[in-house]
Amino acid sequence: MAAPAPYLALALQTTCFAVNDAADAAASRPRMLAAIERVSAQIAASKRFVGQDVRLVVLPEYFLTGFPMGETAGAWAGKAALAMDGPEYAALGAAARAADVYLSGNAYEADPHFPGLYFQASFVVAPSGEVVLRYRRLVSLFAPSPYDVWDKYVSIYGREGVFPVADTELGRLACIASEEILYPDIARALALRGAEVLLHSSSEIASPIQTPKNVAKQARAIENLAYLVSANSAGIEGIAIPKASTDATSKVIDFRGLVLAEAGYGESMAAYAEIDVGALRRWRRRPGMGNILSRQPLGLWRDALEGLEAQPRGTLTGADGEMLTPDRAFYSERQRRVIDRLSDEGII
Template identity: 55%
Template sequence: MTYAAVAMQMTARSVAPGATRDTQRESMLRHLTDVTGQIRGATAFITQYGGAPVRLAVLPEYLFTSYPIRTGISAFAEVAAWDMRGPEYDALGKAAQDLNLFLAGNAYERDPHFPGLYFQTSFIVAPSGEIVLRYRRINSMFAPTPHDVWSKYLDIYGLDGVFPVARTEIGNLAAIASEEILYPEIARAHALRGAEIFVHSSSEIGGPRRTHKMIAKQARAFENLAYVVSANTAGIDGYASADGNSMVVDWKGQVLAEAGAGETYTAFADIDLDGLRTARRKPGMTNYLARQRTEVFAAAYAAATVHPAGSLLDGDIARVPDRAHFIETQESIISRLAKEGLI
């Protein structure tokens, strides 16, 4: 099976000063209408260009809100975070149906089990309009994550809800959020659950020289024998950074297509699903996934604690932190590791 995937490089829009939940929702839904039109134009061009039918489109990180730079966690959750069954997802479902493709993206999301918090969530919506994958970012510097409420999160969602893989007609899909591409454990955990294609929504500094994230995208691809479809922002409104270098990487780590700066859909390429599966099932030195000796590393990880789990839990209650909590937690971790002679 061969089809085309496109990384839509688009400008993220920030939450307007003084926005209310109603005005912000109206703004996001209007933006989604614009995004749908851009994807429609991109898929028409790619098909006319002679490519395979587009079955997967990936949107950049926090496209509809940017990141909450000066807003408290509860305030941002109230104004801008999506509800798990909210109208934003309804609109995305309608867009995926109209476009007849899988639509992947990233947004901040509220969860009724954890009032006052939000999680940065990567999602995939099927052509049926159904949400087939919801992945919450594990590694984040200034935002709550499932690991911060770990025991309660596992009780509710289980490990399958932490590392979900959507088994679809275009392959087994999993999501990696933003800088998590730098953490090989995230991709490997998904790959060990069958993931073949990683959708990566990002907002990062691009440029002509290879950045850490660019290098990591290629590494995550070849070490897991998986495709990476990475969509970067084309800047954030009001800012000049976080632009360029959206790309599609194949399971050999080869960059098949890469965008320059600005809004563009030039990062598109064919996904050869049969070729990937053949490579995964062939014995040899380059079958890095099949050569894993997981028990060895499981023991080493089990013996080490770096970032503590459940830092936002008081018993079964998740507390809402201020942003200083995250720096203070990291400072205490660094101090402890230094005392233990580990850094």
Template identity: 55%
Template sequence: MSQDLAGEPVTAFRAVALQSACHAVNRAESPGASRDLIRAAIDRVHDQISATQRFVGGLKLVVLPEYLLTGHPIGEPLPEWCERAALAPDGEEYARLADISRDTGLFVCVNAYELDEHFPGLYFQASVVLDPRGETVLRYRRLNSMFAVTPHDVLDRYLSIYGDDALFPVARTEIGNLAAIASEEILFPEVARCLAMRGAEVFLHGSSEVCSALLSPKNVAKLARAVENGAYVVSANTSGVYGMGLPAESADGGSQIIDYRGTVLAKAGQGESMAANAEIDLAALRRARRAPEMMNLLPRQRFELYAPSYAGTSFYPPNTVRAGETARAHFATTQRAVIDRLAADGLI
């Protein structure tokens, strides 16, 4: 049974998918000016989380939107984005984020671009969970991306350094088993499934997406990932992305919390908001997971049936990125080659 920091059992708590505005660093005059914007963003987040805590009783978990501190690259070469926007795992920015967790006594999940000493000139997109002590209890690096480097792109070296367990980490914490899913990866059911296979109970989803009252692909996927894995989804969207030329409210609103049955418990409208807050009932989730019934889908999985298909098939190839040699256009070129090959084989 999960326990809080005082040793008392935790069976339920409140979480918030904090909907906050992103101020992009792309047009900052220099890397130094970019870092000033990042520090200002962290200060805003600190203030918003502290204020939210005063209004949401029983709050223990805050999930922040995707790349909230920087925005996303819009064509910058990989080394430039490293200098302008990527955080060092042991650097100032993460230390300041850890201060937020310690000051508030909350678990905080942040999504950011980050450096890795083993891969100079490259960066990864990471979802990091900081616990109430300010310690990093989870670091998940996005595995599927259209325009950025992932561990899959440098897979052999990545596994030789970090091992298989680094790909699908699950943090066993005082508030349950936490796992992160980044942005469009909610559309890849294998990611959530691999995390659920390792015990994940609450998916922390940082996103920056078009808000829609319709069943958009991501909204469908959030419901599906919750139902098929018997897990909560805490999905935080940006409240606009400013400073990169796009209409700012293109990615604004719809942050939500979904329970293990696929019920939307809370959903924000547009604008900066803490309205997407709800109770995470771990006791109810665990009762549902342990009940022998038709809708308890996770223990009904027959993975042996699917394993040969996955093991014997390769679509998007691993190990295609090399530091200092890979331009951003590489990713679209690689996808085009995959599409051409699959079409030639009659698979698409």
């Protein structure tokens, strides 16, 4: 298969405008569409400045809404979760078409198969306007995940739907959501399904000194011989947390772990760099100690982990298979039980 020509990827560092103060969907939805219109203009302007070979744009985590701060699951789903065929995705498709880019981002999303719940979803929209990849965050401290409804989720979407990879004209793309960059098994599962460019939407605490997430970004690129495009928010407006807490360090990292570009504080298009999938493929096929993917003793890891469990699966599935809608205390109580069990077993 011929490799795509080199192109530019942009991690667009843009401000998130939270909708927590919106009373209901009638108040929040117009603001979300306005945010898409604003981001669409930023993409178009950035592409005019940087160059027409910008073909891939990554947006920050929950860039349309912010995150829930005490709302019930039902209230947050009502005012912040996107319908899979809703007007917000249609507007994102129009933005991708207008700029002729693959557009990746992260949002809360409702799924009719799982009433009463929402997922945090990362997506890729093609220049045609079609959603070509939809990944639901698997590890989250305060939100439902596919692992919480595992049997039903896999029966609907299959295991490949849990770790999706989109084979596109830009190479094979996959998404990692926010804090999941700290979990090496997620990136490894995607790389072993062929992912070449990892798209990381984040809204993270940034600092002039090194942070765990920024260490992990370089580690995931090195471990998996993959490019990584990571977009952080340029702060969050509309909540009491100081705006610039989640700001800066959007970046592009190559398959050797080298930071090719990085943004400072504030809204910025500075984090753009060339993606050369052909070079990546040559590197992956090169024998030697550095070819980490080819040297993985996967059967050894499977045997080492067999029978071990930390967070249990299916905790939002009732005895009769019904979906359970969690209250806010559910997640902290579940984590406490896991910590207590791991302590009793002498693991921690």
